[in-house]
Amino acid sequence: MFKWLDPYAKSETLYHFCGKLLPYLMVSALALLLLGNIWGLAFTPADYQQGDSYRIIHIHVPSAIMSMGAYAAMASAAFVALVWQIKVAHWAVLAIAPIGAIYTAIALITGMAWGKPMWGAWWVWDARLTSELILLFLYLGVIALNGAFSDRQVGAKVSSLLALIGVINLPIIHFSVEWWNTLHQGATITKFAKPSIDPSMLWPLLISILAFAVLLMALTCLRLRTAILVNEQHRPWVRKLVGG
Amino acid sequence: MQPRRKKRLFSILLIISLIAGAIGAMLYALQQNIDLFYTPTQLVEGLGKDKVKPVVGQRLRIGGMVVQGTVSRDAQSLKVRFQLVDTGPTVWVEFEGILPDLFREGQGIVAQGTLLAPDVIKASEVLAKHDEEYMPAEVAEAMKGIRHVPPSQANFPVIESSVADGYSNPKDKPTY
Numbered sequence: 001m002f003k004w005l006d007p008y009a010k011s012e013t014l015y016h017f018c019g020k021l022l023p024y025l026m027v028s029a030l031a032l033l034l035l036g037n038i039w040g041l042a043f044t045p046a047d048y049q050q051g052d053s054y055r056i057i058h059i060h061v062p063s064a065i066m067s068m069g070a071y072a073a074m075a076s077a078a079f080v081a082l083v084w085q086i087k088v089a090h091w092a093v094l095a096i097a098p099i100g101a102i103y104t105a106i107a108l109i110t111g112m113a114w115g116k117p118m119w120g121a122w123w124v125w126d127a128r129l130t131s132e133l134i135l136l137f138l139y140l141g142v143i144a145l146n147g148a149f150s151d152r153q154v155g156a157k158v159s160s161l162l163a164l165i166g167v168i169n170l171p172i173i174h175f176s177v178e179w180w181n182t183l184h185q186g187a188t189i190t191k192f193a194k195p196s197i198d199p200s201m202l203w204p205l206l207i208s209i210l211a212f213a214v215l216l217m218a219l220t221c222l223r224l225r226t227a228i229l230v231n232e233q234h235r236p237w238v239r240k241l242v243g244g
Numbered sequence: 245m246q247p248r249r250k251k252r253l254f255s256i257l258l259i260i261s262l263i264a265g266a267i268g269a270m271l272y273a274l275q276q277n278i279d280l281f282y283t284p285t286q287l288v289e290g291l292g293k294d295k296v297k298p299v300v301g302q303r304l305r306i307g308g309m310v311v312q313g314t315v316s317r318d319a320q321s322l323k324v325r326f327q328l329v330d331t332g333p334t335v336w337v338e339f340e341g342i343l344p345d346l347f348r349e350g351q352g353i354v355a356q357g358t359l360l361a362p363d364v365i366k367a368s369e370v371l372a373k374h375d376e377e378y379m380p381a382e383v384a385e386a387m388k389g390i391r392h393v394p395p396s397q398a399n400f401p402v403i404e405s406s407v408a409d410g411y412s413n414p415k416d417k418p419t420y
Contacts (some may be wrong), residue, residue, distance in 0.1 A: 018269065044380065045380035045381075045382075046380065047378050047379065047380070047381075048372075048379055048380060048383070048385070048390065048391075048392050049346055049351075049384070049392035050346065050374070050378075054378055057378070079256070079386060082252060082256055083249055083253045084249060085252075086351030088262040093370065103351040108326045117344075118343060118344070118345070118346055118371055118372060118374055119371045119373070119374070120344035120369070120371045120372060121369070121371050124280065124354075124371070125280075126280040127278050127280070159368075159372075161256075161259075161306055162261060164256065165259070165263055167260070168260070168263065168264045168267055172271070174340070176289065178277070179271075179275075179278075180278045180279050180280070181279040181280050181281050181282075182280050183280055183281075183307075183354050183371060183373055183378040184323075185373070185374050185375055186375075187376060188377070191349060196376050196377040196378070197377065197378040197379070198378060198379040198380055198383050200380065201378050201379070201380075208384075223298050243328065
């Protein structure tokens with residue numbers, strides 16, 4: 001069923017494939033980011049009760065959604081790395097982890113900056129905030145575990161396993177606001193109902209979410225290419241490529 | 245699929261489902277501890293199957309909607325009191341301090357404090373719980389009839405502070 005994917009398990013093919021995608025992804029990520037964020041931060045109307053402070057959702061929501069999207073992508077790569085034992089899949093895990101960690105940190109920091117004026121508190125140990133913080137620790141754990149073993153094969157296996165087990169946290173983050181009483185509000189757009197946000201604010205938000213997704217792909221391509229070069233530096237095709 | 249890969253696939257799926265089951269059971273068992281706050285109904289009628297009620301003097305959080313027309317403040321200090329409701333009974337919250345900007349009658353809030361009486365909480369902190377709706381002011385006024393006024397500009401009724409305990413109407417005084 002997945003035979004057509006086989007060539008991309010070869011590092012050289014994947015390197016060139018990512019190289020081909022990279023410029024398109026970078027340009028569209030930049031364009032979407034500029035469009036979505038400038039529209040959202042400067043040109044949407046102010047919220048009826050939060051005033052201008054609500055505008056931070058145009059950064060907070062995309063980074064929070066994509067911190068989970070990045071985790072899903074990282075866990076899928078970890079699954080492939082474990083079952084089929086494909087090296088590049090594990091390099092993809094390590095390529096995504098720091099990007100996801102930064103997205104999670106952005107979501108947490110912007111959320112705190114919004115929470116202080118709106119709720120009245122920087123941080124509350126409710127289920128949504130705590131599970132998102134655990135997501136950050138999972139990312140950091142994957143990065144740390146990978147480097148914690150002198151045998152790199154063992155490190156790769158253990159960190160991939162942690163990445164995969166951490167998937168359990170994703171539904172917990174998403175449904176935390178429904179399963180428990182939390183201070184964090186419920187879902188505005190990621191639900192099977194009409195989004196509870198005015199269309200004038202919804203469109204820039206959707207564009208920003210798409211921008212964060214494309215940026216994630218672009219940065220992953222960039223990091224994966226570097227990882228391939230570093231890991232395959234003694235291979236003839238890399239030597240030929242860098243002219244060594 | 246090669247048997248070797250199949251074996252790895254099944255062992256990974258087994259590990260994940262076992263851990264997911266364990267975490268699920270843990271979260272289920274800890275359900276009431278993960279809740280950030282009591283709702284007024286839970287506070288008055290008790291929580292869970294056993295109808296456990298918090299005891300007077302216990303520190304807890306209460307979350308609910310501020311009942312329309314129940315907010316009143318003291319003329320001389322920052323003392324304010326109001327009622328909270330979810331779907332059933334109401335409870336009183338007393339607070340001394342600055343209310344968050346999103347505080348409004350009809351707004352959801354979460355207050356942390358100690359239980360003075362079975363339905364009275366002396367709050368040390370009041371947090372606004374924002375709902376998931378975002379809209380411009382004109383839309384909010386046209387569609388929902390809500391005009392948000394921050395508490396610093398809202399004219400909540402003032403209670404004569406000459407009355408010893410700060411409550412003008414003895415009927416309003418919580419029973420404790």
